[in-house]
Amino acid sequence: MLNPNPDSISLTHDDYQRYSRHLTLPEIGVTGQKRLKAARVICIGTGGLGSPLLLYLAAAGIGRIGIVDFDIVDTSNLQRQIIHGTSWVNQPKIESAKRRILDINPFCQVDLYNTRLTSQNALDILKPYDIVVDGTDNFPTRYLLNDACVLLDKPNVYGSIFRFEGQASVFNYQGGPNYRDLYPEPPPPGLVPSCAEGGVLGILPGLIGVIQATETVKIITGVGKTLSGRLLLYNALEMKFRELKLTPNPVRPTIDRLIDYEQFCGIPQAKAKEAQQKMEIPEMTVQELKQLIDSDATDFVLVDVRNPDEYEIGKIPGSVLVPLPDIERGEGVEKVKEVANGKRLIAHCKKGGRASKALQILKEAGIEGTNVTGGILAWSEQIDPSVPQY
Incomplete structure (x- = not known):
């Protein structure tokens, strides 16, 4: 218990009405309410x-x-x-x-x-x-x-x-x-x-x-x-x-x-390690990704490393879901190899952090890839506002 002196505190008529349920508790009462006020x-x-x-x-x-x-x-x-x-x-x-x-x-x-x-x-x-x-x-x-x-x-x-x-x-x-x-x-x-x-x-x-x-x-x-x-x-x-x-x-x-x-x-x-990793992982803007998608190119695959529920909220057209936890456990690495199949790998997440982490893991497995700067939030803000922000 703290020791504010309850004798130095007075309760007003409003206090008696406002805190009446405290005042009727024997464990709190007038003394306890004065301590609260102090x-x-x-x-x-x-x-x-x-x-x-x-x-x-x-x-x-x-x-x-x-x-x-x-x-x-x-x-x-x-x-x-x-x-x-x-x-x-x-x-x-x-x-x-x-x-x-x-x-x-x-x-x-x-x-x-x-x-x-x-x-x-x-x-x-x-x-x-x-x-x-x-x-x-x-x-x-x-x-x-x-x-x-x-x-x-x-x-x-x-x-x-x-x-x-x-x-x-x-x-x-x-x-x-x-x-x-x-x-x-x-x-x-x-x-x-x-x-x-x-x-x-x-x-x-x-x-x-x-x-x-x-x-x-x-x-x-x-x-x-x-x-x-x-x-x-x-x-x-x-x-x-x-x-x-x-x-x-x-x-x-x-x-x-x-x-x-x-x-x-x-x-x-x-932060220094993350900055170093970002330097090692190539990046592209959402505008560059949009141009690539609009060109109808078929030599790349877009992997979304968010969770399934996030993928349901909104997705970039043509993306393939491979959640980061699956990549961390190993089975996702094999799935990325399967869907990429020699094509250029591009990855994104909500903001960019998880995609960078996924690409580091994939790089260690011999799969090079590019991160989409700003992730799907940047896509929503700059390319397609119909994609919900969350």
């Missing part, structure tokens, strides 16, 4: 996780909420980022979130930080708050948040999601473990696909975000047992929860400063 919570990210947890923290009566985000609302966000609406597309997420929060609770102070959290600004931004809630979607920021919370001695309410699975915990609370006890080292860059590549069930972050909001309220009010020392795992397909015990690692490295977290996560090396 609490200062900062959320990093207003995406899938940040959306529900910010809504419920505001509704619960948190007195001061900070939001860190530098992104704008995109139509593809609306499937899961419920704090935003269609009218806010192409506008800053933090402004959209603030508007919605104040509509729920006009008495909440909302601090906006329209910036990327970095090693240079993290300590200054997080310092005024009691609790940090992790709504991020990338490893460098998660390690940065963890280390900053350790240095500032602040609880870190953690959540993450992918496809149909999610997890949640509370780190750095009352001597409990921190994120590095769960994941001492980040995975190699590219090993874990992003939600944009792998997809995510839109409802999933709602559940995990609500768990994060619940843990935040419990820490503030001191009720119940938090997830500190426990990792909660959720599988939406099977509707099952599992729990793993976490303990501090007695030989973990001491965190005494913030570092270059992109370097720590291997991102510069991965």
Whole structure:
């Protein structure tokens, strides 16, 4: 439990009416509601996780909420980022979130930080708050948040999601473990696909975000047992929860400063490798591909390495589907050899990354090919707008 002095906070007549269902809970009551009103919570990210947890923290009566985000609302966000609406597309997420929060609770102070959290600004931004809630979607920021919370001695309410699975915990609370006890080292860059590549069930972050909001309220009010020392795992397909015990690692490295977290996560090396690979793989524009298709040439084959469901959304005429996972397993390599049969190989995906990876694998198998720059999104934007964007 945090220790904001409830005696220094008063509840208004509106508070008594607004939070009446809390006030009648003996575990929360007037004292607990005063603690909520005195609490200062900062959320990093207003995406899938940040959306529900910010809504419920505001509704619960948190007195001061900070939001860190530098992104704008995109139509593809609306499937899961419920704090935003269609009218806010192409506008800053933090402004959209603030508007919605104040509509729920006009008495909440909302601090906006329209910036990327970095090693240079993290300590200054997080310092005024009691609790940090992790709504991020990338490893460098998660390690940065963890280390900053350790240095500032602040609880870190953690959540993450992918496809149909999610997890949640509370780190750095009352001597409990921190994120590095769960994941001492980040995975190699590219090993874990992003939600944009792998997809995510839109409802999933709602559940995990609500768990994060619940843990935040419990820490503030001191009720119940938090997830500190426990990792909660959720599988939406099977509707099952599992729990793993976490303990501090007695030989973990001491965190005494913030570092270059992109370097720590291997991102510069991965970007350099990717750039080198791109130099080794020939590329062509969608305009060049269109000219080739219109010429009725028969000496080439166009391979689409996306997933079957993506192929159903929209396809380039004449393309043959050979998903990247099949190529990675080996059977797809044989299929490409069969469909190419000595012809010039051209490959594409959604944006270009997966096709580049597929062509690297095929090159090692003795099959040279060309990547379509920008993938089917570029084809939709520049050649055929009837192909849906996703």
